[in-house]
Amino acid sequence: MEERVNRTQSNFKNYFESFSGLSQEHQNNFVIKYDHSLRVADLCKTLAKKIGRSEDEQTLAFCAGLFHDIGRFAQLVEFNTFNDSKSVDHAEYSVKVLRENDFLSDISEQQQTDVLAAIFSHNKREISRDVTGDGLELAKLLRDADKLDILKVITDNYTKPRSVPNHTLTWEMPVGSVVTPAVAKQVLAGDLVDKASVASQLDIKVMQLSWVYDLNFKPSFQFLMESRFMEKIYATLPKSDTVIQIFRSVKVYAENKVMN
Ligand SMILES: [Fe+2]
The missing domain is CATH 1.10.3210.10 (Hypothetical protein af1432)
Incomplete structure (x- = not known):
């Protein structure tokens, strides 16, 4: 082997x-x-x-x-x-x-x-x-x-920004100040955000939060929670009602997956 x-x-x-x-x-x-x-x-x-x-x-x-x-x-x-x-x-x-x-x-x-x-x-x-x-x-x-691993890379970058640009982080998109309505709707419905709806770096982060809905195994949720990826992403977001609501919903979902 x-x-x-x-x-x-x-x-x-x-x-x-x-x-x-x-x-x-x-x-x-x-x-x-x-x-x-x-x-x-x-x-x-x-x-x-x-x-x-x-x-x-x-x-x-x-x-x-x-x-x-x-x-x-x-x-x-x-x-x-x-x-x-x-x-x-x-x-x-x-x-x-x-x-x-x-x-x-x-x-x-x-x-x-x-x-x-x-x-x-x-x-x-x-x-x-x-x-x-x-x-x-x-x-x-x-x-x-x-x-x-992508969550690890992006959240590491929030704490220690690299000089070398990483396309995973920005997709060469504008920063954005509000979550695109279609993106918010998908994540709040418990769906994975479609790449096609993503219009800004803010939307990318929300899409990455929506990945919790596409994790399959309990150890994956444990790793996600232990690494505090969702909290690290949330810390970089503007705290609008929509963002707060999105964060709460993904967090509750992941917590339940670890417990059940
Ligand atoms: Fe790939």
């Missing part, structure tokens, strides 16, 4: 290092995605362990986590952006890179199908109904780990 983890890691590292002649900006973005992938891999493994999965399943979760954004590197080099709507769907690109490089050849066909389905689904609003069984669970683990 250890051996498979090592092989997965060295495939990932070698692929990452195969890009040369990058600009400083691209290099910075490469490192951001590389580090994110490592943390998501570890978190996938930890969550899999906490929900009682076997070592083999934990390794598969690690593998899905490590490779989920591997298409980001080629996306940035070929299109000079991480904006999927202006380039390619980066999850599909990850699947393509994994196939072309044969990075999953040492696991069973069923496991390959599950890993690729989880990666393909990680950035979609919903997991496709075609994904079932172990693949569905893996997709849920990956979505939880990815969201939790």
Whole structure:
């Protein structure tokens, strides 16, 4: 098992290092995605362990986590952006890179199908109904780990702003002073905020709060609460009635998930 983890890691590292002649900006973005992938891999493994999965399943979760954004590197080099709507769907690109490089050849066909389905689904609003069984669970683990790590990155940045801009934080949008009504409506209805409704950095933060409605496992909620991600986001928001109401509703939802 250890051996498979090592092989997965060295495939990932070698692929990452195969890009040369990058600009400083691209290099910075490469490192951001590389580090994110490592943390998501570890978190996938930890969550899999906490929900009682076997070592083999934990390794598969690690593998899905490590490779989920591997298409980001080629996306940035070929299109000079991480904006999927202006380039390619980066999850599909990850699947393509994994196939072309044969990075999953040492696991069973069923496991390959599950890993690729989880990666393909990680950035979609919903997991496709075609994904079932172990693949569905893996997709849920990956979505939880990815969201939790993005929450970590954004909230770390509130306390220690980096000089290097991170597109995850701003999407190059205006700051915003009021929550867009469509965004408020979705989160207050207990729904995940649709990216298409997001119009400002304030809306992005509200959307990130709405991610609680898309977490799947109790250990994910425990991690969310222990890390105080919701409180850290809330601390940066203007305290309008709408914002206060939104914060209360996501907080109560998460608290109940930890207790029940
Ligand atoms: Fe991603």
